[in-house]
Amino acid sequence: MSDRFHIDTKKSDVLVIGAGGAGARAALAAAMAGAAVTLVSRSPLGQGGLTPSGNGGYHAAMWPGDSPEIHAEDLISMGCYLNDPDLVYTMTSEAPMRAKELAEFGAKVNFNIPPKPAEPQMRFPRSLFCPGREILRTLNGKLRGMSNVTILENHLATRLLVSKGRVVGAVTLGLSDGTIRVCTAKTVVLAAGSLGELYPLTSQEPMGVPTGSTGTGYAMAAWAGAELVDMEEIQFAITPARGPNRGMRCLPWAKMVNAKGEEFVTPGEGPYSDIVARDVWREISEGRGPVIMDLRGELRDTSRKMDPVTELRGKILDDMEAMPWQKPVEVGIGSLYCMGGVRINKDTQTSLPGLFAAGEVSGNVHGGRRVSGNAFPEMIVFGARAGEAASKEALAMLSVPEADQDQVNSEVDYLNTLVEGSKTGSVDHREIRKEVRDIMYKDAHMFRNETDLTAGLQRIDEVKAMLPKLACGQGLIYNLDLVGCIDARAMVTTAGAVLTAALARKESRGAHYRTDYPELSTEVNHTVLRSMDDGWDVRLVPVSPARR
Amino acid sequence: MTYATLEVFRQDASLGIAPHFDIFKVPLDEKDKTTVLEALEYILMNLDSSLGFRRYCCGLQSCNSCLMEIDGKAAPACHTLVEGGRTTRVKPLEGKVARDLIVDK
DSSP states (O other): OOOOOEEEEEEEEEEEEOOSHHHHHHHHHHHHTTOOEEEEOSSSTTSSSSGGGOOOEEEOSOSTTOOHHHHHHHHHHHTTTOSOHHHHHHHHHHHHHHHHHHHHHTOOOBOOOOSSOSSTTOSSOOEEEOOHHHHHHHHHHHHHTOTTEEEETTEEEEEEEEETTEEEEEEEEETTTTEEEEEEEEEEEEOOOOOGGGSSSBTTSGGGOOOSOSSHHHHHHHHHTOOEEOTTOEEEEEEEOSSTTTTOOOOOOOOEEOTTSOBOOOTTOOTTOHHHHHHHHHHHHTTOOOEEEOOTTSOOOOOSOOOHHHHHHHHHHHHTTOSTTTSOEEEEEEEEEEOOEEEOOTTOBOSSTTEEEOSTTEESSSTTOOOTTOHHHHHHHHHHHHHHHHHHHHHTOSSOOOOOHHHHHHHHHHHHHHHHGGGTOOBOHHHHHHHHHHHHHHHSSSEEOHHHHHHHHHHHHHHHHHGGGBOOOSOSSSOHHHHHHHHHHHHHHHHHHHHHHHHHOOSOBTTBEETTBOSOOSSOEEEEEEEETTEEEEEEEEOOOOOO | OEEEEEEEEEEEGGGTEEEEEEEEEEEEOSSOOEEHHHHHHHIIIIIOTTOOOOOOOOSSSOSOTTEEEETTEEEEGGGOEEOTTOEEEEEOOSSEEEETTEEEO
8 A cells, every 4th residue: 555665866976974064064075175975964954963052162272372282181181081182183183274164164153262261171261152053054055055065855864885895875765755865975974963862861852852863873883884982971961851941951050959958969069060960860860859950039140151052042941931040940961962983083984994974973082071162173173074085085986886786675675664564563663762761761871880781781682672563654755753763773773882882891981980880990991892793792992092 | 730732734645634633632741831842742752653843953943943833823833832721723834735744845
């Protein structure tokens, strides 16, 4: 009865998966180098992913006396020495130049750095400012005007294509036209964003609505055979736990009480403190919640000048009467950022020939802790470098490699089976999503230990066994049920990677906190994962020494 | 427990579903309000997984992804509140309906 998907093909020099800041910047760099570029975007351009909600803090060493070296040292010390020094120095060296480039493209970049460092551990003020939506407006405007760029909006990449050990493209699903496109390319840039939605509360679902941060990029890279690094390093933050402002980050941090009305925050800790976030999680996870922030009757400090995006966010919360000065706000701990990801070198090459990665999906820039204001330079510097490196390699190749037809057929069959699956399938993707989020909440949240992680992995295996029975409702056009099934498959893989890496890191470093190994280990190792037929191959690889 | 009622426009030409409205009851926490967008997310995840809408929020009321006609006026679903005991009617904006509340440009 139901139709099957139409099949189409698309050949290009460079295929870019993901149209947030990193993907858009990569596409622009590749197109400016003369490559024929295809950019795949899950949503209409500028209306998806996390970049549009980015405040705009962009750290660059431009203050008198500061230098890329000092910036890098600050980040590596804050990252608990887990950062790849090569990546950090590359980012801090290029951050000023890449910000100027953005301004030349027409973005309104504020180069007037506020004189106070963003965090006390930073030795210099570094906050340039350009909101995410301004970056996307600029990059997308340029991309739309280029004849060598094809933009596939409302397209979901579902699997990378590998032929003779090389990534040669991806299968994409057009949500608006019900067409599966076999997109082959000489090189592929993966810029598919984060995994925040693996957790039930996340700042990657502003106002409780998903942004598509389901970890598809990590999963696609893993299925293709690329290495993932330090997947256990996930940053968490305090956010409102309920109501229309759930997941939004615009709260003062102090004055919290548990269910008994007791204050519990470690004295002397400042905003953004991991210690305060851990204090909150301890109360909640040990059953002393809910944690309430209640500032009614307190004087509200309006003197501190905020950036315009943070001010806007505050105003929205005010309008909804959701600020702790207006009513008590229940807070929780949400996932915020994944420091780990697809393992890259400074030219954004992954461990797989033909595959490059940039932005949050890539790993190792921030080590154990992402300092605020440093996600944007990562996105722009490595986005640009990915586009440059991928186009350089592509333009030196004579022809676009052929896809392995068996692999294409198997993915096409899989997608067709999902929409026809009401006949045989019995599992709803919402059950899988709920289960994965429950596992991550119970077993891989802020405090971890061997017993929980092992139990979590066991449960992930059980969920994995349910995947072949996934079924969704009818329809080839904008079938969110189908999107949910495709995401569910990726969530299971990516959750498995986080649990496996967390089990392998037998120490507490950065955001990764093991109650059974609370100390730092003397050796500093990366966890490096590769997906095998029967699970994950896990290696511990020493961090390369700092360059100077 | 109070409920907000939503009358949601439905149509999918590709499946032969003619334009009509479906009525959903979304539970509200008594203390909290919900936005139209979050109510739609609740419907999708709990009541009807076949619903089509632009399932995205930038959290800054600036991306216009969730613009739709709410009680007769074009408004962003992410900052229009629904309330207990009241009925809110949501329709897609003018244009060719791809599925339910989604209009293709």
